[in-house]
Amino acid sequence: MSSLHRLLEDIDVPEASRYTARSRGKHTQQGPPKTKTNTPRRDSVFKPPRLVDLNQASAAEWADLPGIGPVLSRRIVKFRDALGGFASLNQLHHVYGLDSAVIERVKPSLKLEAHSHRGICLDTVTFRSLVRHPLFDADQTRKVLRAWGRGTTLDAFWTRVSVTDAERQAWMPYLRVCPAVGGQDGMELER
DSSP states (O other): OHHHHHHHHHSOHHHHTTEEEOGGGOEEEOOSOOOOOOOOOGGGSOOOOOOEETTTOOHHHHHTSTTOOHHHHHHHHHHHHHHTSOSSGGGGGGSTTOOHHHHHHHGGGEEOOTTOSOOEETTTOOHHHHHTSTTOOHHHHHHHHHHOOTTOOHHHHHHHSOOOHHHHHHHTTTEEOOOOOSOTTOOOOOO
């Protein structure tokens, strides 16, 4: 054993550290010390933010946003469908259970195309269809239908209807006059 110690003393330490003792006295070479490579980790790779379209996103796309899980995402889509599409980012505040802090956190990830919501054609709307819209209750629906008449312009309608400024701002993107579509029966369709 003393001859082994003398042998190790003659060998340089860096060279000796490349060898390890294994069971039964066999020696194996470890190789050069391993160095860390500069390969990026998966989670550290920069991904450009993907914008979610308010009026096109599926419930699964909504659920991927921070603070919005599967329950809230389904509520958002259900509300959007009943609304006919969002006309403003601020309408997200009307979704039951969606916190204002969450809305502020996800706003940079959202986009809204102008006029991507469905309008309500005043010439063909019925009480039943308008009262189902989230922005209108029974009294508001009656106000709208009483103020509107065939051939009335939107300016005349807004003068006749007695609504608050908040109601007017909420309704303006949705209420519109639809041009007649070349049908033989004179039926006008919503856009």
